[in-house]
Amino acid sequence: MASSSNEQPPYFAPILNSEASAAEKHHSYEPDLELNHVQSSHLVNDIVRCFAWDSLKVEVKDRATKKPLSILSDSKGIIHGGEMLAIMGPSGSGKTTLLNAIAHRTAAAGATTTGDILANGKKISWQNLRQLSSYVEQEDALIGSLTVRETMQFAAGLALSSSTSKAERMRRVDDLIANFGLQEQKHTIVGTPIKKGLSGGQKKRLSVASRLVTDPKILFLDEPTSGLDSTLSFEVINYIKDIAKRHNLIVIASIHQPSSSTFKLFDKVALLSKGRSCYFGLLSDAHGYFSSIGYEMPPETNAAEFYLDLINTDLAKEGDEIFARVQDITQKWADSPLSHRLESEIEKSISAAKTSAHIPDLSKIKSNKPKVWAIPLVLLQRSWIKAYRDIVAYWMRIIMYLGLAILMGTVFLRLSTTQEDIQPYINAIFFGSAFMSFMAVAYVPAFLEDLHTYSKERANGLVGPFAFSVSNFLIGLPFLFIITLLFSIPAYFLINFRQSGTAFIMFVLWLFLDLVAAEALVVLVSVIFPVFVVALALAAFLNGLWMCVDGFLVPMNVLNPFWKYVFHYIDYQAYVFQGMMVNEFKSRTYDCAQTSPGQYHCMYPSDLNVEGKIRGTAILDNFQIGRAEKTWVGIIIGIIAGYRVLAYLVLRLRH
Known part of the structure; x- marks a missing residue:
């Protein structure tokens, strides 16, 4: 550890160094709640002394029969400050279901959860539990372009109240970086597909450290060692154990097939098979318990592998030996003295909460969250750093648009004002606006990364949909304007659009609105379908649809009424096309083809045909384009707002 002195980090409350950890104090299965409150003045985490769940059941509807199907049955457990619990079982045993259920999260899609979640012997609401705990997902919610220190700083900014001074915030950040052995990497980026950063083990440690910045009392970990080898797994869990013991933190982790050394770091273990409990208790008691019910572990065997093999039902069929063995184990556990003692300990914690005046009332704990306006500012700052560092987010798009x-x-190149070049002008206007919009699909991967981070942070109660939506919208505007300007300068003057400062500004405005609307559409599609291939395909399809009905490929007097009235009037590309057409043709004239002296052939009828000229407004009339530029700008802004509001509502309802 980077911090090895006896002095405790300032981000936790003081502790008397001579005191043993709470995990060591609970060396047996006997409840010790009264002892806890007598010695509570010596504990770092004096708020949550024990955390328990009783008669927890999770049911879903069977897809075939539509009847209730139990995926977690009558689960019970209790864990004290300073202890680490490993939830183990074969694939499909209900590990993550149990972890989500006790963390007051959605246990599974469409699931119904019943039972009691208890802290200090009293039922705890999801709001209070969210304030007291942090949940680290199996997949890292880290932004690859941020450094270790920046990741920690922004985590603190999203979690700590504005009353916490900047100096205190930085002390917490630096202490956590040191305690998780990341001091030498604090200025290293997490890592992107283009630029390498932290190792797998360092990323896992950073994920946990970023959740500890608010000094949680309970830490939930979903598969914290997934994707790591045995050495890195031991490293990550050992760091967490050290923090838990020194600061009386309750740690509950689902874990799959740990190595022997990693498994021994846990204090308690909960074994599940097909949603049913096979054992819950001290790790040191598990060997004796299974021996007592007839399942002796061979010498020099990895205990974790032995227990998992014992309760694995992947190859079991009803009536065979494996099925019968697991049935026997679950039944014997339900009838065992250890199971009854667990029930008794939970009951005693409930009784103690009713009779003792020394146990904190968690329902009266005040939130230490930042003010509502502070969170969007933190997100804006973080998004700005990500945007200018992440090549994929905007810089690659800048290169693409500049190339276009x-x-x-x-x-x-250098179109003239003859009638032969009128159609190329129109084609250039359509091509530029349509493909500016179409290429916005390149934003899909960058936004999905942001959405993934948001989902994790919202689940931990750090970021709401409004703050995320506002910051995502605002941070994109300057980059989209830069993209538009860089595209417009070479394209406008090389093509020889109308040479006027006002006309150039309007050209930039129309393309900017086009790009903002296209990105808003990408955000909406990605929020509804947060899968890369699906979002990319659907966004591309919708852009193709807008191209077909914008009034260029098929004139409005020919366009099928269904497509015209259902889609054309909500097509932002249509208004951009019309606006750019008016900008180019309303104040310009074009030369007709001279067939003989004094005789002209004009492609568009106008009052200037006798002079061998075509008035630009005649071209607009041919396309049935009016002169309502201000109205079109308002409509596009309304479409942008509509996309963004719909995306916000989906975020609020779904994530």
Whole structure:
């Protein structure tokens, strides 16, 4: 450990160094709640002394029969401050279901959860539990372009109240970095697909450290060693154990097939098979218990592997030996003295809560959250750093759009004001606006990364949908404007659009609105379908639809009424196309083809045909384009707002 002195880090309350940890104090299965409150003045975490769950059941509807199907049955458990609990079982045993249920999260899709979640012997609401705990997901919710220190700083900014001074905030951050052995990597980025950063073990440690910045009393870990080898697994769990013991933290982790050395770091173990309890208790008692019911562990055997093999039903069939063995183990556990003692300990914690005046009332704990306005500011700062460092988010798009501008400018190079170039002008306007919008699909992967981070942070009560939506919208505006400007400068002058400062500004405005609307559509689609391939395909399809009905490929007097009235009027590309057409043609004239002296062939009828000219407004009339630029701007802004509001509502309802 980077911090090895006896002095405790300042982000936890003081502790008398001579005192043993709470985990050592609970060396047997006998409850010790009264002793806890007598010695509570010596504990770092004096708020949550024990955490328990009783008669916890989770049911879902069977897909075939539509009848209730139990995926977790009558689960019980209790854990004290300073202890680490490993929830273990084969695949499909209900480990994550139990972890989510006791963390007051949705246990499974469409699940119904019943039973009691208790802290200090009293039922605890999800709001109070959220204030007292942190949940570390199996998949890291880390932003690859941030450094270790920045990750910790932003975690503190999202979690700590504004009353916490900047100096105190930084002390907490630096102490956690040191305690998790990340001091040498504090200025190293987490890592992106393009630039390497932290190792797998360091990322896991950072994930946990970023959740500890608020000094939680309970830490839930979902598969904290997944994807790590045995050495890194031991390293991560050992760091967590050290923090838990020194600060009386309750740690509950679901874990799959740990090595022998990693398994021994846990104080208690909960074994599950098909949602039913096979054992709950001290790790040191498990060997004796299974021997007493007829399942002796061979010498020099990894205990974790032995227990998992014993209760594994992956290959079991009803009536065979494996099925019968697991049935026997679950039944013997339900009837065992240890199981009855567990029930008694939970009951005693409930009784103690009713009779003791020394046990804290968790329902009266005040939230230490930052003010509502502070969270969007933190997200804006974080998003800004991510945006200018992450090549994929915007810089790759800048290169793409700049390449498109050069392509267009050289293909439609220096168009003239003759009637032969009128159609190329129109084609350039359509191509530029349509493909600016279409290429916004490149934002899908960057937004999905942000959405993934948001989902984890919202589940921990750190970020709400409004703050995320506002910061995501605002941070994109300057980058989208830069993209638009960089595209417009070469394209506009190479193509030879109307040479006017006002016309150029309007050209930039229309393309900027086009890009903002396209990105808003990408956000909406990605929120509804947060899968890369699906979001990308659907966003591309919708952009193709908008191209078809915007009034260029099929004139409005020919367009099928269904497509016209259902889709054309909500097509932001249509208003951009119309606005850019008006911007180019309303104040310009074009030369007709001269067939003989004094005789002209004009493609568009206008009052200037006798002079061998075509008034630009005649082209607009041919496309049935009016002159309602201000109205079109308002409609596009309304469409952008509509996309963003819908995305916000989906976030609020779904995530």
